[in-house]
Amino acid sequence: MTLRSKTGAILCTAALSFATTFTGTAQADDFYEGKTIEIIVGFEAGGGTDSAARIIARHLGKHIPGEPNVIIKNMPGGGTLLAQNYIYERAKPDGLTIGFNPFQVMAQVTEREGVRFNYSDSTFIAGVLAPGFMAGVRHDIAPGGIHKPEDIKTIDQPLKYTGRTPLHSIDVLATAAFDLLGMEHVYVPGYNGSADLTTSMVQNETNISGAGSIHWLKHLTPRLIDEGEGTGLFQFGVLQSDGTLAPDPGYPGVPLFRDFYKQALGTEPSGPLYEAFDFAERMQGTASWIVVGPPEMDPEATAILREAYAKAVNDPETVAETLKVEHVPYGHIGFDIAEGILAELANTDPAIAQFWKDRLAKQSGGY
Amino acid sequence: MLDAFVQGFLHVFAWPTPGYLLLGVMMGIILGAVPGLGGVIGLVILLPFTFDMETIPAIALLLGMFSVTSTSDTIASVLLGIPGTAASQATVLDGHPLAKQGHAERAFGAAFTVSAFGGVFGALILAVSLPLVLPIILAFSKAELFMLGVLGLTMVGSLTGRVVVKGLLMACLGLLMACVGYGQTMPVPRFYFGFDYLLDGLPLLPVILGLFAIPELIELAAKNSSISQTIKSDSQKGDLFEGVKDAFRHWGLTLRCSLIGTYVGILPGLGSSIVDWIAYGHAVQTAKDKSKFGTGDIRGVIAPEAANNAVKGGSLIPTVAFGIPGSLGAAILLGALIIQGIQPGPEMLTTKLDVTFSLVWTIAIANIIGAGLLMVWCKPVARIAFIPGQLIIPAVITFVMMGAWLTGVSIGDWISVIVMGFIGYVMKRGGWPRPPLVLALILGSIMEQTFQISMRAHQGPSWLWERPIVVLLGLLCLITIALAARGIIKTKRDETDKDTEAGEGNERNALISLPFSITLAALFTYAAIASLGWPSSAARFPFAIALPAIAMALFTCLIDARSLRSELATAGGLGPLWSTTKTKIQARKSAVFFAYLLGLLLLSLLVGQKIALPVYVAVYLIRWGNYAPYIAIGYALVAWGILIAFYDRVMHLVWYPSLLSEWLPAYLPEGLPLWLIF
Structure with missing residues (x-):
């Protein structure tokens, strides 16, 4: 399908119900007692978003007074647009239906066709952070390989970026970063999933790539990096509570993008492209996934769920299960951090929005 | 090894x-x-x-x-x-x-x-x-x-x-x-x-x-x-x-x-x-x-x-x-x-x-x-x-x-x-x-x-x-x-x-095939025109398909028109040909069958699938199959049981939020097992 749903796959929307259902013991007069919370996930069961939603949901119920049932329901389609529109437009604001989906902030900024939801008006419950992104290249793009940042000046091969879709958060950041570095490249979109992306790099069909942690650690590292055919270039870091970015411990020795830039080109990044990049990085750095309810959701439910998500993401059992899948635990982003970002999103500088729209049109253009 | x-x-x-x-x-x-x-x-x-x-x-x-x-x-x-x-x-x-x-x-x-x-x-x-x-x-x-x-x-x-x-x-x-x-x-x-x-x-x-x-x-x-x-x-x-x-x-x-x-x-x-x-x-x-x-x-x-x-x-x-x-x-x-x-x-x-x-x-x-x-x-x-x-x-x-x-x-x-x-x-x-x-x-x-x-x-x-x-x-x-x-x-x-x-x-059945040919010719023409407005990467594939398809569709229109002419000659006019075709393709029964399906769809929008599907089963058996009501109702109950036990309880499906399920629960006392019907 390439595993995309439309080609052949019989999508499965069933829930791994048994694993996520908790039947609570009775406590008196609680908002959620005896109720069921449905969490809508916009992908079929089994993918990265779905498994993150399920791991956290398994430990959500016990942090909510009244211990309600928590179940995951899958509503795949439109690259989560169906599910996110459903939450925004149709779900009742009673605190029983919420969504767990990728924070597709660039889809909102570029007013992608089909997007009718709006994060700034939705009821924010939590942001969940997966490990940060990074970028890697094949060594044979330069005669002596790429071993230090300055080596990017010796590149003599045409660069081809292994792309997903132009709005994918990794592609948005990584291609802009390559452009900032002056690494002119052809954007080749259409790859689906870590294995597909990796095979293309191994086959030298493409030679530069942005990667999430599973893609990097479990696919690219054994098949490309360990073979001495490629290397990690830079990483985008993880948002700290003081608002700064720190390197992800999962990519040892891979520098942060700004440090890499300074060493490679000898200056600080600046200019309109950098401003647009900085905006996208801050927006997307806020959260990998966002848990939202419909606009004007019941305030009592909102408060309970915000607290419960904070506890559930950091619950030791959640952390233990997360570590089976990722190399570091998920991070929790509370309303205190998200509030400012969502306000900025609501008042996005029209020039920056236009920049990303133009870039999207360019990357979507034909060969 | x-x-x-x-x-x-x-x-x-x-x-x-x-x-x-x-x-x-x-x-x-x-x-x-x-x-x-x-x-x-x-x-x-x-x-x-x-x-x-x-x-x-x-x-x-x-x-x-x-x-x-x-x-x-x-x-x-x-x-x-x-x-x-x-x-x-x-x-x-x-x-x-x-x-x-x-x-x-x-x-x-x-x-x-x-x-x-x-x-x-x-x-x-x-x-x-x-x-x-x-x-x-x-x-x-x-x-x-x-x-x-x-x-x-x-x-x-x-x-x-x-x-x-x-x-x-x-x-x-x-x-x-x-x-x-x-x-x-x-x-x-x-x-x-x-x-x-x-x-x-x-x-x-x-x-x-x-x-x-x-x-x-x-x-x-x-x-x-x-x-x-x-x-x-x-x-x-x-x-x-x-x-x-x-x-x-x-x-x-x-x-x-x-x-x-x-x-x-x-x-x-x-x-x-x-x-x-x-x-x-x-x-x-x-x-x-x-x-x-x-x-x-x-x-x-x-x-x-x-x-x-x-x-x-x-x-x-x-x-x-x-x-x-x-x-x-x-x-x-x-x-x-x-x-x-x-x-x-x-x-x-x-x-x-x-x-x-x-x-x-x-x-x-x-x-x-x-x-x-x-x-x-x-x-x-x-x-x-x-x-x-x-x-x-x-x-x-x-x-x-x-x-x-x-x-x-x-x-x-x-x-x-x-x-x-x-x-x-x-x-x-x-x-x-x-x-x-x-x-x-x-x-x-x-x-x-x-x-x-x-x-x-x-x-x-x-x-x-x-x-x-x-x-x-x-x-x-x-x-x-x-x-x-x-x-x-x-x-x-x-x-x-x-x-x-x-x-x-x-x-x-040229009477069925010819309209389909004409529809296809129109459809592919529309596709070719629509794709002209897209960036080349999006337009290339549908456009490349539509062009030969239009030619082929026009060709099948010709073939069908010719068969229709000979079928008309054999049957002796449009009226008699339609009546033989109607029998051959079981037009009336087929139309009723689709009407049943549309009924099922509409009923689901109104009252939800958990009610509509069993109703469809029962009505079909009684009206079309001529079975006794007790057989039909028993059959429908089994169908309902499968919907609840398997698709609802095991698969946790999201069901269609019917009109009835939107307003009725507000008038009912709390605590009823509404999942049995909605």
Whole structure:
């Protein structure tokens, strides 16, 4: 399908119900007692978003007074647009239906066709952070390989970026970063999933790539990096509570993008492209996934769920299960951090929005 | 390696593994037999139970279930003419005619035998080709996969039915339908008419269910008889064994199709939904006497069934060795393996080879057990072919509609089934073959994705002549086309206008076909014009399909107009021709059948599916089947029970939020078990 749903796959929307259902013991007069919370996930069961939603949901119920049932329901389609529109437009604001989906902030900024939801008006419950992104290249793009940042000046091969879709958060950041570095490249979109992306790099069909942690650690590292055919270039870091970015411990020795830039080109990044990049990085750095309810959701439910998500993401059992899948635990982003970002999103500088729209049109253009 | 081969075998036979394997196989048989369910759903249901199990038993349970769904899916394909899963679409073409002739058991005998053989042989092929796997995968970049898609598409030549150009045109329609929604590589939604549902493209399962199931069910309902048109007689005794003998008689075909299955499985991205077509096409191309295909040729059952079991073993290797799942099922299986601590990687072919072999052995043994159990069970199952059709239809409609609902939990899935059901009905009656459409629909998005990537990655079309394997596959395509063309000309000469209307795409009703031709011409013209407004990467594919399709559609308009003229002359005017056509296509009953389906849809919008489906079942049985109310109501209650127990409680489906469910609960006391009705 390439595993995309439309080609052949019989999508499965069933829930791994048994694993996520908790039947609570009775406590008196609680908002959620005896109720069921449905969490809508916009992908079929089994993918990265779905498994993150399920791991956290398994430990959500016990942090909510009244211990309600928590179940995951899958509503795949439109690259989560169906599910996110459903939450925004149709779900009742009673605190029983919420969504767990990728924070597709660039889809909102570029007013992608089909997007009718709006994060700034939705009821924010939590942001969940997966490990940060990074970028890697094949060594044979330069005669002596790429071993230090300055080596990017010796590149003599045409660069081809292994792309997903132009709005994918990794592609948005990584291609802009390559452009900032002056690494002119052809954007080749259409790859689906870590294995597909990796095979293309191994086959030298493409030679530069942005990667999430599973893609990097479990696919690219054994098949490309360990073979001495490629290397990690830079990483985008993880948002700290003081608002700064720190390197992800999962990519040892891979520098942060700004440090890499300074060493490679000898200056600080600046200019309109950098401003647009900085905006996208801050927006997307806020959260990998966002848990939202419909606009004007019941305030009592909102408060309970915000607290419960904070506890559930950091619950030791959640952390233990997360570590089976990722190399570091998920991070929790509370309303205190998200509030400012969502306000900025609501008042996005029209020039920056236009920049990303133009870039999207360019990357979507034909060969 | 031999050591690992034996070690792997011993793993599978250490208790309690065989017990879990058997349990998995039995579940797989049921999931495969019910249309709309299948291995992927089974994996999702079973997965949570395996979290706390030991590795090998857990894998035995999952793989045992997953391996046999493509054996038991034959049951629905043969008996009902509905592909039980996407892997047995081609089995319908000859399997269902056999059931109509009363030979369901023979089809089963042959299918189960070659399924077991395909599964085992596929596993052996894998064992010897392990060293070749990595070079094969690395040699097939997107450019080669594109050409492989083209080669798959040339199989259309074997599936066209009486009028070749109609088959080709249906392939174009399938390719165009694959363009619906966001393109594989560009954020431009195409042909979605403002419906969110279509943004992701047309989902395959509702299309297949609609296209194949609804027309067959209409025919069954209108005939008011059983599936088999002959009465059960002594001549059908020993039919099962006859089928087994058929399998051995055509051992060469079985062998070749198992090979095809295994190697198609190894290549990521193509997978099980097309391998049955490729195998079927191969059977037709290599047969000396092609005249019986489509009307109940046992070779048309043997080929896809041998291939669709072999493919599963093949797809397992790239999954475990490189983390490259060849299908959605393999992707979920990969997740399960990782949870079980099996990290995919090249060491699965070296130090952990015994684990890999235990997976291969599990598939082989599951296939043997599955086929054995089905041989025993299929006799009573085959009797379904002889019971009144009216009793079968409500159950099948329930499973078909719920199977479609499972794909996207959207009312669009139901609309797809009904619309595609109508199109399938028109195609069947108008002599338009359905298989080319389905094959092209599956291949279309793969071909577009690989084509776009290749054009961008190589900055132009040079890859078409610079890559040796692409050129080689291109030559194979030309040879296939030449052979198909020769075969078609020869068949034409041999049986010029033999008056057969049996088989896919052979019915003749110009009154039905001509309007369809005209619609197609208009549709492709619209598609060509609409695509002019898109960026070139989004427009290229639909535009390239639409241009030849317009020419072909105009040509079929001419053919149909000519047939209409001669039919008019024979019948003596439009009035008499319409009345004979009306009888022939069972127009009135078919219209009522669609009205029932629309009623089901509307009722679901109003009161919800949990009420609407049982009501449909009861009303159908009383009004159309003339059954006593107590039978109808009992039947409806069973249907309701399945909806609640399986689809609601086990699958946790999101149901359609009906009007009634929006306002009624506010007037009811709290604490009622509303999930029983909404």
